[in-house]
Amino acid sequence: MLADHGRWADPHFHVGWSGRRHDARSVRPDERSRKVTLMSDANTQKGPVSTEEEEEDWTEFADAGYGSAYDPWSDLVQAEPEESGHEQFEDDEHWDVPPAPSAAGIAHLVRIGSCDHCLTRLSGGRLAWSSAAEDGAAIRARALEAESGLTVDEAVDCCPFCENLFADLDLLVTRTVEKLAGVEFTRVQLGSHFAKDHIAEEEELRTRHGAQGSRGLKAGFVEAYADRLRVEYPGVKMVKERPQVMLLVDTLTLEVRVDIRSLFLYGRYRKLERGIPQTRWPCRACKGRGGGCESCAGSGLQYLDSVQDLIGEPLRRLFSAADTSFHGMGREDIDVRCLGSGRPFVIELKSPLKRTADHSELIELINAEAGGRVEVIGLRASKRPEVARIKQTAAEKSYTIRFSYEGDLDADEVERQVLSLAGETLYQQTPNRVSHRRADKVRERKVVSITNVVVEPPEVQLCVRAESGTYVKELIHSDEGRTTPSITERLGVPCEVLWLDVEEVHAD
DSSP states (O other): OHHHHHHHHOTTOOOSTTHHHHHHHHSOHHHHHHHHHHHHHHHHOOOOOOHHHHHOOGGGGOSSOTTSOOOTTTTOOOOOOOOOTTHHHHSHHHHTSOOTTSHHHHHHHHHTTOOHHHHHHHSOSOOOGGGHHHHHHHHHHHHHHHOTTOOOOTTOOSOTTTTTGGGGHHHHHHHHHHHTTTOOOSEEEEEEEOOHHHHHHHHHHHHHHSOTTOOOHHHHHHHHHHHHHHHHOTTOEEOSSSOSEEEEEETTTTEEEEEEOOEEEEEEEEEOSSSOOSSOOBOTTTTTOTTOOTTTTTSOBSSSOOHHHHHHHHHHHHHTOSEEEEEESSOOOTTOEEEEEEEEEEEEEESOSOOOOOHHHHHHHHHHHHTTSEEEEEEEEEOHHHHHHHHHOOOEEEEEEEEEEOSOOOHHHHHHHHHTTTTOEEEEEOOGGGTTTSOOOEEEEEEEEEEEEEEETTEEEEEEEEOTTOOHHHHHHTTTTTEESOHHHHHTSOEEEEEEEEEEEEOO
16 A cells, blocks of 8 residues: 555656656656565565666666667568569650650550551551551561561560450451341441550550550540441441440450340321220239239230230331330320321330331231221331420320210200310319329319210210310219319219210321
């Protein structure tokens, strides 16, 4: 206890993160030995400390280095500099070499192992990819003739710029031709994928040693690849927009990916039979997954036929396409016919192997196979932007509707009330029948006109022209008051739609 009290009572002993530094500087040498003795007696009980131990300065054993000349870095060994795999390109001699197209610059390109294609690309001369290898060989021969001692560095095993990629052009073209076998096309867009570090290293070397304005590796490779393809496909154009085929070369794996772009056809269709959906309707039970179920007899479809397939299947077979997508200007319900001049549509044929056909023959083929259920009018070639136009056009539509009403009403009063809705703005909350796939909100739609009202109690037939997006059935029966005003509301009795036809889509 005496040692502890003496230690903490000593005004010269400071404790903290810098305690050792303060203790060593503030305690006198004669007091330091006394404190060591007292602490040893109290804490270890091992008897008196020897004179040698009393005279030892504890700072000699401190690991912080205070009070001594201890150097914590004295045991470090200087590391040997690593050898660089590109040392031959980075020494002072090569830094001083002027770039191409100087004779010394071209000689240096030969010395560091540039291939013939890259010699042509970097030398600053007129570039013709069809003869790039021959031109490069001629440049190399002239450089070797001008400088007798010129040799290629033995440490170089491939072209430092392209890594011998141009030597694989024949292989890439062969693979391309194999993958395009049986594909009809006249417009091709080319692309390539390079490792980022390869592009960065090539650009750095090209900036040092190549002629100013020389073509970069990626652009140079694509042009050389295109030139080889022109030999295989003389009538094909290399384009940057609206290609029929896209080719992407992976320069790491030397794989060629072929993307056959979709073929688009525009036309109008007339649906002459009820009970046919516009597009494929997946089975409600299996959702079309897993090869179908018992409910759909393995078809995966709720209805075997659709406008999409009645039109698209003959086209898919004829053009050897993988599948179809159908883009219509709106859609009619499954129990509604579409008459008149038909509804505009664009059908998309995905990955077609063929692209040309007589459109009049296509119309005959579709109409013959549809058997009078669907009819196509005015088929022609189209493009992808027309799909957006079809989808975005808000066309008014004309309908013929027949409905029945309950009760004994005066025929003239019925006609007057029906005609009173012409020019009215309807407020339509999302109908119950489509609430599972439409946002629940109130839409405003205008009834443009109502004509040809024929009252045959208890049935009425009329023609309605309305804005795009009008729920016409709900105009009749009000959908439990979700559409207002309505014929049910005006007549004051329940009404039921018997049938509905789309007479015209006013798109033009």
